[in-house]
Amino acid sequence: xxxxxxxxxxxxxxxxxxxxxxxxxxxxxxxxxxxxxxxxxxxxxxxxxxxxxxxxxxxxxxxxxxxxxxxxxxxxxxxxxxxxxxxxxxxxxxxxxxxxxxxxxxxxxxxxxxxxxxxxxxxxxxxxxxxxxxxxxxxxxxxxxxxxxxxxxxxxxxxxxxxxxxxxxxxxxxxxxxx
Amino acid sequence: xxxxxxxxxxxxxxxxxxxxxxxxxxxxxxxxxxxxxxxxxxxxxxxxxxxxxxxxxxxxxxxxxxxxxxxxxxxxxxxxxxxxxxxxxxxxxxxxxxxxxxxxxxxxxxxxxxxxxxxxxxxxxxxxxxxxxxxxxxxxxxxxxxxxxxxxxxxxxxxxxxxxxxxxxxxxxxxxxxxxxxxxxxxxxxxxxxxxxxxxxxxxxxxxxxxxxxxxxxxxxxxxxxxxxxxxxxxxxxxxxxxxxxxxxx
Amino acid sequence: xxxxxxxxxxxxxxxxxxxxxxxxxxxxxxxxxxxxxxxxxxxxxxxxxxxxxxxxxxxxxxxxxxxxxxxxxxxxxxxxxxxxxxxxxxxxxxxxxxxxxxxxxxxxxxxxxxxxxxxxxxxxxxxxxxxxxxxxxxxxxxxxxxxxxxxxxxxxxxxxxxxxxxxxxxxxxxxxxxxxxxxxxxxxxxxxxxx
Numbered sequence: 231x232x233x234x235x236x237x238x239x240x241x242x243x244x245x246x247x248x249x250x251x252x253x254x255x256x257x258x259x260x261x262x263x264x265x266x267x268x269x270x271x272x273x274x275x276x277x278x279x280x281x282x283x284x285x286x287x288x289x290x291x292x293x294x295x296x297x298x299x300x301x302x303x304x305x306x307x308x309x310x311x312x313x314x315x316x317x318x319x320x321x322x323x324x325x326x327x328x329x330x331x332x333x334x335x336x337x338x339x340x341x342x343x344x345x346x347x348x349x350x351x352x353x354x355x356x357x358x359x360x361x362x363x364x365x366x367x368x369x370x371x372x373x374x375x376x377x378x379x380x381x382x383x384x385x386x387x388x389x390x391x392x393x394x395x396x397x398x399x400x401x402x403x404x405x406x407x408x409x
Numbered sequence: 410x411x412x413x414x415x416x417x418x419x420x421x422x423x424x425x426x427x428x429x430x431x432x433x434x435x436x437x438x439x440x441x442x443x444x445x446x447x448x449x450x451x452x453x454x455x456x457x458x459x460x461x462x463x464x465x466x467x468x469x470x471x472x473x474x475x476x477x478x479x480x481x482x483x484x485x486x487x488x489x490x491x492x493x494x495x496x497x498x499x500x501x502x503x504x505x506x507x508x509x510x511x512x513x514x515x516x517x518x519x520x521x522x523x524x525x526x527x528x529x530x531x532x533x534x535x536x537x538x539x540x541x542x543x544x545x546x547x548x549x550x551x552x553x554x555x556x557x558x559x560x561x562x563x564x565x566x567x568x569x570x571x572x573x574x575x576x577x578x579x580x581x582x583x584x585x586x587x588x589x590x591x592x593x594x595x596x597x598x599x600x601x602x603x604x605x606x607x608x609x610x611x612x613x614x615x616x617x618x619x620x621x622x623x624x625x626x627x628x629x630x631x632x633x634x635x636x637x638x639x640x641x642x643x644x645x646x647x648x649x650x651x652x653x654x655x656x657x658x659x
Numbered sequence: 660x661x662x663x664x665x666x667x668x669x670x671x672x673x674x675x676x677x678x679x680x681x682x683x684x685x686x687x688x689x690x691x692x693x694x695x696x697x698x699x700x701x702x703x704x705x706x707x708x709x710x711x712x713x714x715x716x717x718x719x720x721x722x723x724x725x726x727x728x729x730x731x732x733x734x735x736x737x738x739x740x741x742x743x744x745x746x747x748x749x750x751x752x753x754x755x756x757x758x759x760x761x762x763x764x765x766x767x768x769x770x771x772x773x774x775x776x777x778x779x780x781x782x783x784x785x786x787x788x789x790x791x792x793x794x795x796x797x798x799x800x801x802x803x804x805x806x807x808x809x810x811x812x813x814x815x816x817x818x819x820x821x822x823x824x825x826x827x828x829x830x831x832x833x834x835x836x837x838x839x840x841x842x843x844x845x846x847x848x849x850x851x852x853x854x
Contacts, residue, residue, distance in 0.1 A: 242475045249470075249482060253489040260493045261733060264500035271503050328669040328797060330788030353788040359850070387668075433832060436691070437776040441684040484744060484773075488737040496733060514736050514783040518774040520688060606682050607843035614829075614836030622828035 276322070276335075279348040283320050283337040284310050290320070301402050303395045310337075318345060321399035325391045330354035332392060336399040344374040344400060360388035418529075418537050422544040429552035430620045434520040438512050439553050440609040444564070447573040449557035451505040452512065453550025455494050459516050460525065461542035462490045467530040468538035474531075483526045484517070491517045504573045521545060559603075559612050566592025566599030666797050673801025676850055679777055680809045681843040685802075686777035689768065691835055693810055695817035699764050704807030706765065710750060711778050711806075714743050715799035718782045719792055739782045740773075747773045777806055812842065 280290050291309040298304075307321045318340050324333035330353040337345030347368065354360055363383040371377040378396055381389040428434050442452045463486055467474075474482050495513050498506040506513065516522065525545055530538040561568060571578030571585035578585050591598040602608045677683055680690050689707070693700045718739050726732055751769050754762040762769070772778065781802050785795040816838055825834045 238475075242478055245473065245475060246478060246482070249485065253485060256489055257492055257496075257733065260496045264496045267500035268496075271500065275503070326789055326791075328665055328672075328790070328794040330790065433691075434688070436687040437684055440687065481741075481744060484740055485737065488740050492733055492736050495736070511780055511783045511787055515685075515776050515779055517736055517740050518776055518779050520774055523774060605843075605847060606684065607840045607847060609684075610836050610840035610843055614833045614840060617836065618826075618828045618833035621831075621833060625827065 275350060279335045279350055280308060280320055282348045283335055283346045284312075284317070288312050288317070293322075296402070298402075301398050303398050304402060307399075307402075316340060319399075319403055321402065322350070323395040323399055324351070325395050327387050327391050329388060332360070332388065332395075334392065334395055336396050338400050338403045342400060342404050344378060344396065347396065354388060360385040360392070364389035364392060415537065415540055418533075419540040419544040422541065423548040423551065427548045427552055428521045428524075428545050429549055430617065432521075432524075433617075434524060435549060436613075437515060438519070439556060440606070440613060441512055442509055443553055443557035443560050443609060443612075444604055445508075445572070446554060446557045446561050446568060447570060448505070448508050449553045450550065451502065451573055452509055453546065453553055455498060455505075455509075455513060456516060456519070456522075456549060457543065457546025459487065459490045459494055460522050460546050461539060462493075463487045463522060463526060464530040464538040464542035465535055466490075467526050468533060468535045471531050479531070480527075483523065483531075487522055487526065488517050502574075504575055508573050521549065556609075556612055556616060559616070560609060561604075562590050563600055563612075564602070564604035564608060566590060566597065662793065666793055669794055669797035670801040670804070673798055674805040674808065675846065678809060678846050679780075679802045679805045681839070681846045683780070684776075685780040686775050686806055689771060689775055690806075690810055690813065690839070691832060692768070692771075693814055695814055695821055697811070697814045697818065699768075700810045700814035701807070702761055702765055703768055704803075704810050706750065706754075706769065707772055707775060707777065707806055708803030710743065710746050710772055710775075711781055711803050712796070712799045713746055714739070714778055715781055715785060715795055717742050717746075719785055719795045722786050735786050736783070739779060743778050743782075744773050777802060809842070813839070816842075 281288070289311045291311070293306040293308055295306045296304045303323045303325045305322045305324060307319050309316060310318050310320060319338050321336045321338065322333070323336055324331060326332075331351060332349070332354065333351040335348040335350060337347065339345050347365065349361065349365060352361065363385045364381070367380070367383070368374060368377055378393055381393055383389055422428060426432065429436075429439055438452055438456075442448045463483075466486055467483060470482075491514065494516070495506070498509075498513060525541060529541050533541070558568075567590055568588040569585050570587075571581060600608075603612060673679070679685050680687060686707070689703065693703055718735075721738055721742065722732070722735050726734055726738065747770065750772075751762070754765075754769070781799055784790075785798055790798065817835065820834060820838065829837070
């Protein structure tokens with residue numbers, strides 16, 4: 231007949247419960263402390279990104295949500311005005327492939343030519359070289375149309391996905407507002 | 410606890426028992442975050458925070474943790490502090506958090522944190538554990554900053570401050586502070602090999618070899634000194650014996 | 660490209676191109692610690708593979724169907740490490756009962772799988788990159804295959820290395836790291852593959 235040491239088992243169980251309780255409080259405290267700061271950081275990053283795409287003098291309208299299945303990668307866009315004249319739009323796009331998620335802010339000029347991009351989020355695997363091989367090349371190129379299709383650069387999956395996102399933003403602007 | 414004991418537990422991990430160079434623990438972050446000096450320093454900061462907090466808490470609880478659930482308790486405590494550090498970093502140092510990525514979570518399974526908890530904090534008092542945590546943190550930070558310095562200077566040619574700790578860039582009027590060493594306006598002697606993973610392994614291997622060579626040299630010197638001292642003592646004893654026997658003969 | 664094609668390309672990529680030890684830097688402590696024992700390196704690779712795949716398979720639904728709807732996504736690290744610790748304990752018990760010779764040869768390395776960065780790294784990556792279940796499993800399978808491959812090659816090289824005359828300062832870990840650097844260079848050549 232196995233003698234179960236109840237007293238000891240209660241002690242161990244009680245200790246574990248108390249430990250988890252205290253640590254849970256620590257984490258909850260941390261969460262309360264930081265939750266607002268984290269969401270404020272996200273908004274600030276977006277605003278800073280908008281400024282990087284079109285410069286400090288630009289004024290941005292309110293964000294317009296895009297809920298069109300044909301443009302599934304686009305989340306929302308802002309209309310950009312410099313001194314009252316509309317000069318283009320900035321689209322917030324994101325896509326996921328087998329390596330991770332990439333979120334971009336794509337600027338499209340009024341004449342439908344491609345503008346600058348800003349990377350909001352790139353959760354691809356640590357060793358991925360998407361930024362080096364494709365996005366930096368695109369950012370530094372004078373004529374963006376010529377480099378946007380160079381996807382066979384060593385980060386082909388990620389580059390194809392980014393190219394599709396950029397083209398989708400351009401087409402959306404060309405095709406007028408979707409519903 | 411004597412004062413010298415405190416001093417010993419604080420100073421030892423910084424160089425003599427450096428957790429990276431001597432005990433070879435915590436190799437994964439030492440290779441992954443050492444591409445730039447700022448990232449390495451930031452990682453050292455977060456690591457020290459986690460180590461100190463977990464050491465203190467485990468040492469405070471060491472008398473009431475039951476034997477059977479020792480290791481799971483340590484793991485839960487360390488995981489809690491890593492989660493706390495993740496939340497704080499995401500809120501107050503977002504660039505550092507996005508640079509380090511997954512490696513902040515991997516502090517949970519960092520051999521040093523768990524190792525110090527089991528070997529030291531579970532057997533010593535709170536003050537000693539605190540000092541040990543700070544000492545190990547400083548030692549590890551120094552070690553990975555050394556490797557990061559070599560890799561960044563050789564790999565990208567210049568030291569860039571302000572990318573991760575943006576307040577430095579703000580001090581400089583919005584521009585990152587760059588110290589041109591091997592690469593500057595007009596010349597480029599940097600070898601991007603050292604920024605790649607292969608370069609990381611090579612730099613770590615060579616630095617460890619240098620540390621081993623220095624330790625060997627010191628040990629050899631000690632051995633040679635000991636042998637010389639023993640020889641001298643023998644000669645003195647022989648001279649003394651000769652002198653006394655001469656006197657007796659007289 | 661259909662899903663199965665993407666799945667297989669992802670496995671190949673995680674095995675060779677984004678290799679877990681030589682590009683992503685997980686699992687280095689066990690990689691270096693395995694030394695020159697070829698057979699035990701394969702056993703270790705098999706044990707780690709099992710833990711990685713099971714941990715990824717359990718933690719993905721745990722995060723996406725339990726933690727996120729409950730509004731506590733920040734508990735992912737604690738949940739993951741507890742799942743991994745339990746898995747390693749179970750693997751140890753099963754091995755002790757059914758494969759005692761294997762258990763003896765692995766010795767101290769079995770509990771050390773809990774602190775292997777590769778296991779927690781794969782689980783954390785799956786969560787951070789917001790991958791779906793298929794790609795998460797591709798990550799796990801690719802990582803396991805890559806780890807076993809690299810650890811086996813490394814043990815074979817170390818066997819040769821024991822017999823050669825290394826300078827005194829480099830004996831042991833430093834020369835092992837230089838060998839790892841050359842292996843990383845070799846694997847770097849695969850990065851040009853257009854995936």
